[in-house]
Amino acid sequence: xxxxxxxxSARTRTVSxxxxxxxxxxxxxxxxxxxxxxxxxxxxxxxRDDGGPRGAFCFMGVCQECVVxxxxxxxxxxxxxxxxxxxxxxxx
Amino acid sequence: xxxxxxxxxxxxxxxAAAAIKARSLDLRVAVIDEAPAAGGQVYRAPxxxxxxxxxxxxxxxxxALRARLAAxxxxxxxxxxxxxxxxxxxxxxxxxxxxxxxxxxxxxxAAGAVERHIPVTGWxxxxxxxxxxxxxxxxxxxxxxxxxxxVAGSGPLLLLVASKIVAAGGEVVAVVDAxxxxxxxxxxxxxLARPDLMAKGAGWLLALLKARVPxxxxxxxxxxxxxxxxxxxxxxxxxxxxxxxxxxxxxxxxDAVCLGFGLLPSTDVTRLLGAEHRYEPELGGWIPAVDxxxxxxxxxxxxxxxxxxVRGADAAPxxxxxxxxxxxxxxxxxxxxASEITKVEADWRKSGRFGAAMSALAMPPPGxxxxxxxxxTVCRCEGLSRATLDSAIAGGARTLAxxxxxxxxxxxxxxxxxxxxxxxxxxxxxxxxxxxxxxxPSARPPLRPVPLAAIAGAFDYDELPIPAPAPL
Amino acid sequence: xxxxxDLAVIGGGILGSAAACRAAEGGMRTIVIEQQTLGxxxxxxxxxxxxxxxxxxxxMPYAIKGHELWERAGERVGFHKTGGITLAFNQREADLxxxxxxxxxxxxxxxxxxTPARVAELEPNLSRKVVAASWCGEDGYANASLSGAxxxxxxxxxxxxxxxxxxxxxxxxxGGAFELATPAGPxxxxxxxxxxxxxxxxAGAMIGLDLPVRARVNTVSxxxxxxxLVGTVVGxxxxxxxxxxxxxxxxxxGGGWQGxxxxxxxxxxxDPATLLPNLRLAMFAVxxxxxxxxxxxxxxxxxxxxxxxxxxxPAPGIDNAFLLGCVRGGYTIGPYIGxxxxxxxxxxxxxxxxxxxxxxxxxxxxxA
Numbered sequence: 062x063x064x065x066x067x068x069x070s071a072r073t074r075t076v077s078x079x080x081x082x083x084x085x086x087x088x089x090x091x092x093x094x095x096x097x098x099x100x101x102x103x104x105x106x107x108x109r110d111d112g113g114p115r116g117a118f119c120f121m122g123v124c125q126e127c128v129v130x131x132x133x134x135x136x137x138x139x140x141x142x143x144x145x146x147x148x149x150x151x152x153x
Numbered sequence: 154x155x156x157x158x159x160x161x162x163x164x165x166x167x168x169a170a171a172a173i174k175a176r177s178l179d180l181r182v183a184v185i186d187e188a189p190a191a192g193g194q195v196y197r198a199p200x201x202x203x204x205x206x207x208x209x210x211x212x213x214x215x216x217a218l219r220a221r222l223a224a225x226x227x228x229x230x231x232x233x234x235x236x237x238x239x240x241x242x243x244x245x246x247x248x249x250x251x252x253x254x255x256x257x258x259x260x261x262x263a264a265g266a267v268e269r270h271i272p273v274t275g276w277x278x279x280x281x282x283x284x285x286x287x288x289x290x291x292x293x294x295x296x297x298x299x300x301x302x303x304v305a306g307s308g309p310l311l312l313l314v315a316s317k318i319v320a321a322g323g324e325v326v327a328v329v330d331a332x333x334x335x336x337x338x339x340x341x342x343x344x345l346a347r348p349d350l351m352a353k354g355a356g357w358l359l360a361l362l363k364a365r366v367p368x369x370x371x372x373x374x375x376x377x378x379x380x381x382x383x384x385x386x387x388x389x390x391x392x393x394x395x396x397x398x399x400x401x402x403x404x405x406x407x408d409a410v411c412l413g414f415g416l417l418p419s420t421d422v423t424r425l426l427g428a429e430h431r432y433e434p435e436l437g438g439w440i441p442a443v444d445x446x447x448x449x450x451x452x453x454x455x456x457x458x459x460x461x462x463v464r465g466a467d468a469a470p471x472x473x474x475x476x477x478x479x480x481x482x483x484x485x486x487x488x489x490x491a492s493e494i495t496k497v498e499a500d501w502r503k504s505g506r507f508g509a510a511m512s513a514l515a516m517p518p519p520g521x522x523x524x525x526x527x528x529x530t531v532c533r534c535e536g537l538s539r540a541t542l543d544s545a546i547a548g549g550a551r552t553l554a555x556x557x558x559x560x561x562x563x564x565x566x567x568x569x570x571x572x573x574x575x576x577x578x579x580x581x582x583x584x585x586x587x588x589x590x591x592x593x594p595s596a597r598p599p600l601r602p603v604p605l606a607a608i609a610g611a612f613d614y615d616e617l618p619i620p621a622p623a624p625l
Numbered sequence: 626x627x628x629x630x631d632l633a634v635i636g637g638g639i640l641g642s643a644a645a646c647r648a649a650e651g652g653m654r655t656i657v658i659e660q661q662t663l664g665x666x667x668x669x670x671x672x673x674x675x676x677x678x679x680x681x682x683x684x685m686p687y688a689i690k691g692h693e694l695w696e697r698a699g700e701r702v703g704f705h706k707t708g709g710i711t712l713a714f715n716q717r718e719a720d721l722x723x724x725x726x727x728x729x730x731x732x733x734x735x736x737x738x739x740t741p742a743r744v745a746e747l748e749p750n751l752s753r754k755v756v757a758a759s760w761c762g763e764d765g766y767a768n769a770s771l772s773g774a775x776x777x778x779x780x781x782x783x784x785x786x787x788x789x790x791x792x793x794x795x796x797x798x799x800g801g802a803f804e805l806a807t808p809a810g811p812x813x814x815x816x817x818x819x820x821x822x823x824x825x826x827x828a829g830a831m832i833g834l835d836l837p838v839r840a841r842v843n844t845v846s847x848x849x850x851x852x853x854l855v856g857t858v859v860g861x862x863x864x865x866x867x868x869x870x871x872x873x874x875x876x877x878x879g880g881g882w883q884g885x886x887x888x889x890x891x892x893x894x895x896d897p898a899t900l901l902p903n904l905r906l907a908m909f910a911v912x913x914x915x916x917x918x919x920x921x922x923x924x925x926x927x928x929x930x931x932x933x934x935x936x937x938x939p940a941p942g943i944d945n946a947f948l949l950g951c952v953r954g955g956y957t958i959g960p961y962i963g964x965x966x967x968x969x970x971x972x973x974x975x976x977x978x979x980x981x982x983x984x985x986x987x988x989x990x991x992x993a
Contacts, residue, residue, distance in 0.1 A: 068321045069295040073202040088202030095200065095294035103279035103382050109850070110536020114381055116279030118533075118571075120286035121194065122187060122234075122601065123267055125566035125849075126533065133916050134604060135849070140187070142201075237897040239885075245897055427892055549777050551789075555662055558669055558770035566849045566920050597923045598895050602849055606915035609905045614714060614754075617902045617909075622863040623881065623953075624933050625682060625725055 066099045078147035087143040094120060094127045094139035105129060105138060106152040128152060157181045157257040159480050160244055161227075162235060162422060165193020166466050167458025168263030169218050170473030172227040175261075175480060178487040182227040183255050185246055187234045187601075191219050193265055193458075194285060195466040203295045211292065230255075236599030236608070238425055241453055247607045259453045259480045262423060263473060266416035266437065266459035269574050271306075271521055272539070274529045275377030276412060284310040284413030288317065297323040299409025303386045305329035305374050308415040308515025309354060315366060316357035318411075325366045326405050329388050331395045331414070331521065334370040336514060343510035350467065350507050373524055374410070375401045383408055394520030415515025416463045417574060423460075424596035426451050432589035435513045436462030438574070439593050446479025446494050447472060455479055465508025471501035522582035525575065532572040534565020542576060546583045553577060553594040566602045569594050630656045630786075632970060633805055633814035635793050635828055638668035639959035640949050640966070641820030642776035647967020649783040656786040656812060658793055658805065663780075664773025666822050670925035671956045672845045672879030673703075673769040674867040676858055677734035678711045678726065678761050680954045683934065685732035686977055687958045694960040695767050702767040702775050707869070709764025709858035710744060712755050712910055718862035719757035725862075726759045736761045750854045750913045757862075764858050766869050766877075769956060788812070796831040803946070816970060817940075820949040820963075823888040823926030825936070832943055836936070837985050838928050838951060842884040842893045844900055846922040850874035854913045866906045876917060878907045884924035893924040929953065934980050937962055938969070941983040948982045 073089040080102060087096035094117040097105065104114040105127050117127035120139045127138040130150040138149075159175050161168045164186035175182045184191070190198035196215030222229060233246035233253060242260040246253045268283045275281070282290070282298055284306060290296045297318060302325050304315040315325045344351045361368065375387040375397065389401035416437055420430060423441040428449035430439045440462040441449045448455050455476040458469040475497045481487040482494065525531065527540040537560055542550075545559040553569065553576055556562045562576055563569025569576070577591045599608075632648045634641045637659030649655040659665075675695055680688040695704050711726070713719040723738065730736045739747075741755040780787055788809065795806040796817070805812040819828045823840035830836075851874050859868040866880040882903040886893030900922055908914045928951045930936055935953075940946035949966045952958050965975040 066297040066299070067295055068297060069203060071202055088200075090201035091203075091294065092200065095290060095296050098290070099294070099296040105279070108277070108536055111277075111530065113277055114279050115277055115533070116382070117282065118286060119268065119283045120289040121267075123567060124283075124533070124571050125602065128566065134606070135602075135851075135916070135918055136604075142189075237895070237900075239894065239897065243897075425894075427894075545774075548774060549663075551662065554665065555773070558664070559774050561770075564847075564921070566918065568920060595923075597921050598897075598900075599919055599922070602918035602920045604915075604918050605848065605904055605908055608901065608919065609908045609915075612905050614909055617905055619863055619865055619902070619906070622721060622865070623679070623681075625728065 076143060076145040078143055078145070078149060080149045081151050089144060090142050092139055093129065093141045093143050093149060096143050097138065155256040155258065157183045157255060158484060159259045159261060160185065160242060160255055160257040161261045161263060163193065163263035163265060163458065164191035164222065164229060164231070165263060165265050165458060165469065166196060166218065167469035167473040168193070168261065169222045170470035171261045171263060171457050171477045173221055173225040174474040174477035176225040176227050178477065178481040180481060180484070180486065183230065183257070184222070184227050185230045185233050185235055185244065185255070187232065189232050191222050191229060191231065194289065197289060197293045199292065200294050203293070209292070234601055234603070236601065236603045238422055238598070240426055240451065247603055251610060252607070259455065259483065261455045261457055261473070261476045261480065262460055263458040264419040264422055264460045266418055266463055267570055268413045269415050269417045270412070270571055271414050271517060272525050272529050272531045272572070272575050273374045273377060274526050275379065277530050277533055278377055278379050278383050279381065280379070280383035280408060281377055281410045281412055284314050284411050287314045287411040291317045291321060297321055298411050299383070299407070300324060301326045301407045302409045302411060303327045303329060303405060303407045304411045306413040307331045307517065309511045310413055312354060312357040312361065314411050316360045319360055319364045319366065325361070325364070326407050327388065328361065328366060328368040329372050329374060330368065330370045331373045331391055331517070332370065332514060333393060340510040340514055343506045347507040372402070373397065377410055383410055386410060391524070392520070394518045396520040396523040414517050415512060416459060418463055419460045420593070421596045421600050423449055423454065423456060424593060425598065425600070426454055428454055430593060433462060434516055435509055436464070437512050445498055446482065447476040448479050448483070453483065463508065463512035464505030465511060468501055468505035468508050471497055471504055475501055519578070519581055519588070522578040525579070531575050531579070532562040532565065534567050535561045537562050539579065542579050543583060546580055551580060551584065552592055556580070563594060628813070629802060630654050630812070630814035632816045632818060633658060633803060633812055634818045634820055635805070636819065636821030637663040637787065637789065638666050638820065638822055639664070639772055639776065640952065640955065640963040641818065642780055643960045643963025644818055644820060644949060644966040644970065645785045646779050646783045647964045648970050649785045651967065651971030651973070653971060656788060656814065657780060658788045658791050658807065658812060660790070660792040662773060662789045663777050663787065667925045667927050667955065668772040668959065669769055670845065670923060671769045671843065672867050672877050673766045673956060674858060674869070674879065675766055675957050676709045676761070676764040676860060676867065677729065678709055678736055678759060678764060678860055679864050679867070680729070680734070680957065681933070682728050682732045684954060684958060685729060685734055687961055688954060689733060690961040691957040691959065692763055698775060702771050704765065704767045706763065706765040707857045708760060708762045709860060710748060711759045711860040711862060712744070712751070713757040713862040714752070714754050714909070715756060722757050722759055722862040734761060735763055748855050748857060748859070750911060751859065752910050752912055766858055793828065793831070816945045816947070818947045818949060818966065818970065819940070822950055823928045825928055825948065825950045827889070829948070832940065832946055834940060837930050840888050840926040840928055841881070842886055842924050843879065843927050844882045844884050844895055844903060844922060844924050845877065845879045846900065846904065846919050847878070848876040848914070848917040849920045851876070851917045854911055859910055861906060861910065866910060868907050868911060876914065878903065880906065886924070888926055893926060895922045895924055927955065930985065935962060936982045937966055937979040938981040938983070
């Protein structure tokens with residue numbers, strides 16, 4: 062999937078963060094799940110059961126599909142606002 | 154003596170209205186919500202990063218609600234996730250600054266609803282998102298679900314999501330509605346009672362027709378295909394009981410799917426606190442049994458909004474006010490509230506008819522279990538297929554607790570909130586029992602996964618209250 | 626007239642099921658009546674710890690036999706023999722550990738004391754604040770969630786009738802037989818075994834017994850799946866922590882911290898005031914747990930009598946009625962003591978002595 066899915070204009074500054082080592086940008090205050098999804102980084106983890114890719118599903122903190130590791134702690138990407146310098150690792 | 158007369162869980166339209174009404178009756182009120190701001194799902198505050206491209210009625214209502222709540226004098230604990238609740242009533246939440254404990258003799262639960270899902274093959278692929286999730290992406294984040302989107306499932310969210318995607322400049326390649334076209338007509342009576350809301354729905358439909366969006370009724374997804382994400386979607390007809398019939402119709406190229414089958418009342422809190430529940434399919438399934446002012450069987454425990462039965466955002470504020478009046482009456486405050494309670498209850502019941510009709514429209518009939526293929530993953534957290542669950546059912550599982558014990562279904566981090574209804578449908582399909590006979594899952598703390606470090610906090614080992622050791 | 630069973634067992638947990646299987650194998654026509662589903666009580670919701678280090682000295686021979694039976698059940702019950710480490714973090718706990726483990730060792734458990742350095746070798750992710758520790762290679766765990774499914778298979782194979790979701794509401798004696806009233810109709814049997822755990826007191830009352838049974842409300846928590854932290858069963862000198870990580874990465878935390886509620890209320894609840902120290906103790910023992918999330922805490926009833934020894938034997942003063950329950954360490958010992966009970970009922974001499982319920986001054990009055 063190509064391109065950016067964001068519509069409308071930003072009103073906060075652009076910040077950069079790391080996702081599995083890759084430097085990406087986001088609008089400050091955007092949730093991590095939305096920022097990743099909007100730029101096509103939809104796979105947030107690999108299922109330990111079937112080896113298949115998984116990504117954000119409910120965007121409201123229920124399904125736990127978007128859980129990522131930040132500073133070694135598990136947290137839902139859909140409840141985490143992006144800030145400059147955030148370092149995010151996916152669950153493998 | 155507690156600091157508050159009332160704790161409200163949830164700051165959506167029902168919870169906010171409850172808090173504002175309770176403040177107007179001079180009660181001391183605290184409101185807890187896990188979102189960064191009040192508004193709930195329907196009036197969710199836009200991300201601070203987002204400038205709205207166009208004025209939006211929901212956004213305006215949400216802003217007004219936030220302003221009124223802020224002015225009411227209720228104390229709002231936003232960004233707080235409740236993990237423990239005990240009678241009568243102690244609430245522990247984890248917030249940005251650590252654990253928060255609040256106590257009050259009355260609790261209004263306005264926890265809203267979660268989406269009902271019927272698993273289809275490929276629904277675990279990235280790019281498949283819930284219909285409710287799609288509304289959050291669109292409204293709060295200004296993000297399209299995809300470039301070529303299939304919107305599928307049942308109920309009014311189909312039209313809402315599809316029309317929002319179109320309005321935002323996205324392409325909806327298909328709306329796939331399991332319900333036959335006639336089932337909308339069957340609910341026309343209740344809808345006609347609210348011409349304003351019906352006009353809203355008609356507006357969505359018109360926008361879709363204008364954009365030439367194909368709408369397939371009596372149709373469901375057979376499978377979603379792709380390697381790293383959604384690439385295409387195969388759809389096919391279903392019968393009146395939503396059983397797939399005949400050959401698949403077509404395969405549509407798509408990069409995203411928005412999927413959902415109506416809303417389920419969130420009853421974690423009322424189940425956790427031991428309230429009685431009853432099964433009411435027209436209102437989304439299991440709901441707490443309540444008196445005329447929405448008090449449950451647990452004294453002091455009230456419910457409001459979709460958690461009391463899915464009636465939609467329009468009826469939610471009245472239910473919040475009604476519950477607040479019930480709390481005031483219980484505390485002997487605000488004088489004689491009997492006539493006001495009678496009036497608000499009548500208004501609420503009337504205004505809830507439209508939403509309840511919409512909710513009923515989304516409700517899958519028992520045959521919908523046939524949409525789930527043997528190999529389809531049902532429990533996403535634990536990676537359990539329908540075949541795995543069916544073999545446990547064949548081995549004697551008759552409740553969600555049995556299935557959990559035998560297969561770990563619902564044991565993962567979502568706690569069965571995504572797969573529980575589908576699992577219950579499978580038990581019903583195998584046994585021929587009614588959904589009601591299968592009962593509800595048990596609710597246990599924490600209500601959402603909580604980091605051990607957040608619960609434990611800092612402590613001194615020597616101060617742990619270790620009781621006397623067990624007898625030798 | 627409904628069929629006459631040789632034995633009716635009230636309670637489809639490990640104890641009742643094991644006794645029923647043994648009785649059926651001995652030729653008795655047997656039925657198990659369970660108010661919910663098989664293994665849905667304490668048998669299914671306990672932490673599944675199989676640790677000789679936390680067993681009572683007098684029950685050690687029974688526990689060792691229990692371990693053998695669970696090991697034989699193997700994969701069907703998720704059995705894992707991992708060895709277990711018990712930790713002491715201060716001198717008081719070290720003294721307790723030394724004293725208790727010596728007695729348990731004398732009673733036959735292969736327990737040895739190990740140094741903190743050895744602990745760090747065996748389990749590098751445990752706290753470095755250990756001052757004393759013990760090890761038992763026979764320790765491990767099984768998956769209590771599978772108790773119901775496992776015993777369903779055994780009961781069916783033994784030809785035992787199973788009636789679930791069937792509460793017994795009254796017990797009468799008519800013509801030399803017990804008649805059990807249930808919503809699904811009466812069940813008649815010449816012998817009766819009450820094996821209904823925390824509900825023993827109310828079931829006993831139906832046959833005129835005043836049993837001094839109290840229920841403890843034990844709390845267990847589980848985390849979501851995470852990276853490997855510990856391979857053995859980890860305990861605490863006081864017995865107030867049991868912790869193990871399953872092969873799938875989830876960590877199960879128990880230790881008998883008390884929740885609220887009672888069998889009469891029909892429900893029990895987690896008490897955050899006891900859950901908190903339970904989780905803190907777990908985090909102190911295994912600091913890496915700070916990166917895990919708790920997904921669920923729950924409670925289950927464990928029945929006890931004042932001396933914390935089992936009730937296992939004939940019901941005092943009531944011919945052909947038997948009691949079985951209140952086994953401290955019941956998950957470990959249950960399969961074995963249940964089978965002993967079955968032996969007693971079919972008229973065989975049990976391999977090890979049972980625990981006569983008559984030791985309590987129970988008032989037996991002839992049932993009508």
